[in-house]
Amino acid sequence: MEQVFKRPHALCDVPLHYCPGCGHGIVHRLVAEVLDELGIEGNTIGVAPVGCAVFAYNYFNCDVQEAAHGRAPAVATGIKRVHPDKVVFTYQGDGDLAAIGTAETVHAASRGENITIIFINNAIYGMTGGQMAPTTLPGQVTQTSPYGRDVKTQGHPLRVSEMLSTTSGAAYIERVTIDTVPHIKQAKKAIKKAFETQIAGKGFTLVEVVSTCPTNWGMSPVESMNWLRENMLPYYPLGVYCDRTAE
């Protein structure tokens, strides 16, 4: 009998440690499917973050380096400068990329570093148990914003795709999400386009995936998807923020 659905080769055959309903599993699969479809697994070097996806080096079948918190774009830069002919990507969450790694991210984009960043925005620090992230929404309750994020004292959520689209080095930036099948298909399309843009040598690419954290949001996976639609998408509108791929 013909097998019509299987694990992508680029995804290792090991159990993932993610919580039930977490978006990481979906996005891992999308990245792996793209590596398979483009036939680049053997030519790709990934960079894993600190945070929930820290063990990504056990999940992707390509070579992987584990970076310090926030430093993935710098580590990726070092790799890419040594192997400009290889495909280099980082996989980072919002605390990693948009707080401790803001400088590394902005300057990798500004340099037009020819790498791809998969950025998971679920508005919370997941690994450490649900603290306020730079992308936590106003009023959102977390362990370190127990009365809801007060923008007067705790600042405003950072819109990463919008910010990075102002850099001249960015070639392709799109914000996608994974709440519905059509959105998941669009997310995969964006990830594929980002990798293709890198392979064409056009510069910095980033796909921001608006995702969920049922465990730390204190919701069921279905409630999380609803909360994402009602609260996150209005603040983080989906769409292409930068496209210089035709240039």
Place this chain on the structure above:
Amino acid sequence: MADKVLVKGNEAVAEAAIQAGCRYFFGYPITPQTEISAYMAKRMPKIGGVFLQAESEVSAANMVYGASGAGARVMTSSSSPGISLKAEALSYMAGADLPCVIVNIMRAGPGLGGIQASQSDYFQATKGHGHGDYRVIVLAPSSVQEIVDMTADAFDMADIYRMPVMILGDGMLGQMMEPVTFEKKESTRVVPEKTWATTGTQMKREHNVINSLYIEPNHLEKLVLERYEKYATIEATEKKYEAYKTDDAEFILTAYGSVARICKNAVDALREEGIKVGLIRPITLWPFPAESYTEHTKNAKSILTVEMSMGQMVEDVKLAVNGKLPVHFFGRTGGNIPYPNEVIAEVKKLIGGDK
């Protein structure tokens, strides 16, 4: 015989690194080591190498991590406050068994301190920087020629032992111009192939992972213990020092780096007065050549450690001597350099006191 050229210490370490096969340099400007970056910026594009000025020392050092993990010979340099920032990546490189060469051209601290020469990062270099159980090899040149001569070896050691190697100079050595020759020294070292590097699997092997995270305590303990076996080998085989006029010496000066040269002047001047003084100059600060303080102090009654700091190496000297001889300290700090006459006066004061 290669021609002699007049170069600054900073430029010498850059050129020596290039000659040792380093083609990747990630830097960030800070006085008094910026000439290293400037030299690399000029040379690297002409030889197919990469010079990249990062947005911070933190980032530069993490670029080194990435490039090293990708299998390259890679270097970065900084001065004291910048080394504090690079400490993060040093710990991760030690934990991921990654080779690199890092140069610290020390300036005075703490904080911004000053921009003049200092040796007040001895603790940081030999015992500190990042978190965790780890070591880096620390080399302390005392002349521009010695910088040139030890740089290739620094890269070889980094690759052989898969760990960071630090070249620890100071602002005086970095800024000083001296005539040197760039001659390829014969080396018996065998540098292994980097089969562990992330170069792409080509679908022909299991994926390589560069990582310092080990959640299971027994697993992490095992890895740290293995690393300490490697450190024990280094301690047994890589210690280096210079003993100067120590055979009959009744009084031993000890100093490293540029201060050791000042102390040599003091030794010669004191010997002209008939005072039998010698000098022990550690060349490797880790591993510290502790045995030299037994071997070369047979006739000595006491030891004076001279440093451009408030006394940091003096602790290692005391451990090496282990109470058998009195160990004294003289130092200048804040960016001041001890003069030979100050060292001479200190020796005479101590000899008077010892008699």
